[in-house]
Amino acid sequence: MESDQLRIGTAEREEAARLLADHFGMGRITPDEYETRVTDAYAATTLGDLRPLFHDLPQPHPGFFGPPPAYAQTTMQLPAYGPPIDPYAPPPAPMPYAPVPYSYRSKTVAGVLQIVLPFGVGRFYTGQVGLGLLQLLVVMLTGVGVIWPIIDGITLLKDGGLDAQGRPLRP
Template sequence: MAHEPQPEMRIGDAEREDGLRALGEHMAAGRLTVDEYGDRSAKVATARTRGELLSLFTDLPDPRPRFHAPPPAFAAPPPMPMPYLPSRPLGLRLSSALVPIAIVAGVFMAFRFGFFPFIVLPIIVAVLVNRSNNDWRRRHLGRGRR
């Protein structure tokens, strides 16, 4: 293997894994003992530069770690187009706010005036608001109950 340029260039996990793989091949071939493999593997795991990594292979033939150009970065997939959702008209948005108001008003009037059928008021408002929202969805989005 030719002398690797730039011995002070920092390495990453891919180069360390390549070094560990090469050490494993040398141990399998009988060139390294288990203890030597353990010592060198620990040094590979902490190596920060090409020079530090290659210094562990000076007394060994090929295979040695290879320093390839970094793989091209994968471009992020294009964002999924958002479906067009027309905004609900102001009247429908305000009618949705009527449901919690109707709950508070119904409970207040039931206890204030002692006429407990006022508790039904929020249910009536919720049904009417839900019906108008479903009608709008059906017309504009093709969804909703039928």
């Protein structure tokens, strides 16, 4: 059986109508031609009925018409981006960490303020206002709560800490 006599289905008709709409959008056919061709595409029953709808139009044509002519096929090869990946190669070394910039606030000043003024003043200095207010409230409501800012001050002196932006305090 010759290919033009092969029966087509709804998918082929819709693909032809979509491609005709693309050609109409590009200005290759007039509105009247578009309407006539789409009506003919939906009425088609064989490939031979669809082929004349595209005879005077450039690519794209429906894919079921067969491969495009040899002059329309691309012969360019895609470039290779580097050597092939060896599946047995060891994993790459981890990237070294970028140095984190220090805060302009000092851990010594913050620790001494926490110990000398045990009301959360060192935390206010580092920019951690929420923690400073919590320490202030605990100290004001319970006299025993004074121990928390003092221990926090010793920890700041020993290990340092972070400012409100997450940067380590200067030594």
